[in-house]
Amino acid sequence: MTLNGLPVAVLGAGPVGLAAAAHLIQRGLRPLIFERGDEIGANLNTYRHVRLFSPWQYNIDKAARKLLELSGWRSPAHDGLPTAGELLEAYLTPLAELPEIASALKLGHKVIQVTRQGFDKVKSRGREQAPFVIRVVGPNGERDYHAQAVIDATGTWANPNPLGANGLPALGELGLAAQIAYGMPDVAGIDRTTYAGKRTLVVGAGHSAAGTLLALADIAETVPGTSIVWATRGDQLARVFGGGDADGLPARGQLGLRLKSLRDSGKLELHTNFRMTALHQTTEGIQAVGEAPNGEQVAIDGIDRIVAATGARPDLTLTREMRVRHDPWLESTDALAPLIDPNEHSCGTVRPHGHRELAHPEPGYYAVGAKSYGRAPNFLMATGYEQVRSVVASLVGDMAAADDVQLDLPETGVCNTHFAYDGNAASEPGCCGGPAVDASSACCALDETEKAQGRLGCSTLSSCAPAPKASACCA
Ligand SMILES: Cc1cc2nc3c(=O)[nH]c(=O)nc-3n(C[C@H](O)[C@H](O)[C@H](O)COP(=O)(O)OP(=O)(O)OC[C@H]3O[C@@H](n4cnc5c(N)ncnc54)[C@H](O)[C@@H]3O)c2cc1C
Incomplete structure (x- = not known):
């Protein structure tokens, strides 16, 4: 079986998974979307009563908007604040009902593992040419599907952190x-x-x-x-x-x-x-x-x-047979972690990042959306929409578009780095994982010593020194 012609598997039909599907369609690739719930957006549905704090202008993906508008859909007012339920009804459900998405959507299909056809985690030679195998439990039991790439947008909300302060359930919990x-x-x-x-x-x-x-x-x-x-x-x-x-x-x-x-x-x-x-x-x-x-x-x-209300953590069992590399404590990718570590940053936002920061050693596998942040809080949908735009551009080989990551997120106004998660007060102003960079932050190589000392953890490679530009935060 060759990779060409296979669909791209999208795991999870939340806002970011559905946005990924829209970008794939726009780029001429075929999505195959697996959603564990009987309806799309099953995680959002558990808090449908909650009014979101980001207005519509941040909540609608650009590729999804284009597809929807072609079908005659009318966008809600930009400055309105939807509840999670309204986000589902006014945006995500119409998106999922578009014929090109509906025909690719498998509801009630829970992904349990992802691997490569004929390759366990250890076997290397020829691995990159092998299709991905997505093992799914659906209404008719277990089945394997094949894909040329995998975009994992399964979120974290269904895996809540326990009450124990040490990360384990409290005794008796x-x-x-x-x-x-x-x-x-x-x-x-x-x-x-x-x-x-x-x-x-x-x-x-x-x-x-x-x-x-x-x-x-x-x-x-x-x-x-x-x-x-x-x-x-x-x-x-x-x-x-x-x-x-x-x-x-x-x-x-x-x-x-x-x-x-x-x-x-x-x-x-x-x-x-x-x-x-x-x-x-x-x-x-x-x-x-x-x-x-x-x-x-x-x-x-x-x-x-x-x-x-103790936060959530990603389900890493899905990728047990894949070559993934996570930050040791946040469980995001290594490259993203220094930008979002709640031990250091409080701005609730992150500088632009895309396919390079989201890549794992397993080529063709990307965790995006809330899952990309691992255990770090403050993920915003707008971040996920830019992530999937960049990832899908890289899948079709449009590296100029893939590297041109743009993210203009609203700051929380709490501008401190070294803003300890639990304890020590802020010691130093600054924010958001450091200044925004003009060049793609893919130019950063991880520096664990820096990261452990609470800095960016990002030592710039001499060949592509990114020029800092002023950050909007902490004026
Ligand atoms: C209470 C609350 C309020 C929030 N308010 C805002 C806000 O105002 N603005 C904002 O931008 N963000 C807000 N967020 C963050 C918001 O959750 C995310 O921005 C958004 O939902 C992330 O989308 P996602 O698609 O990555 O993940 P999710 O929305 O979590 O979607 C993941 C999907 O994957 C499915 N899934 C999970 N596991 C599997 C599996 N194994 N197989 C198949 N399918 C699977 C789930 O059922 C779900 O449908 C809020 C979050 C919470 C909890």
């Missing part, structure tokens, strides 16, 4: 699963009765935690007995309180400001530096046990429900 919701339950909507009049512990310090805390506060206004407890692993809340009016996405800035004012109002019980270790069921409800930085044991008692 698995046994109390029925009282824990991971992600962003619809606490003010369909799940309201589960939370009204209850004492709920929200764990985490990101936008998801903020949204859930604010929704719980709304319930607490009207339903007596509703109480809110917020536990964070560190004590620096500036990141989640955000840049306020300086945020390039006003809705994101407002979210942080509203959370700050809720904290200041004293209407929630806040436990910072709470590193959760165990959960116990007692006669008075759940007891959450944590460890303070000084090693002292602390406890939060009488909890009815827990919302784990």
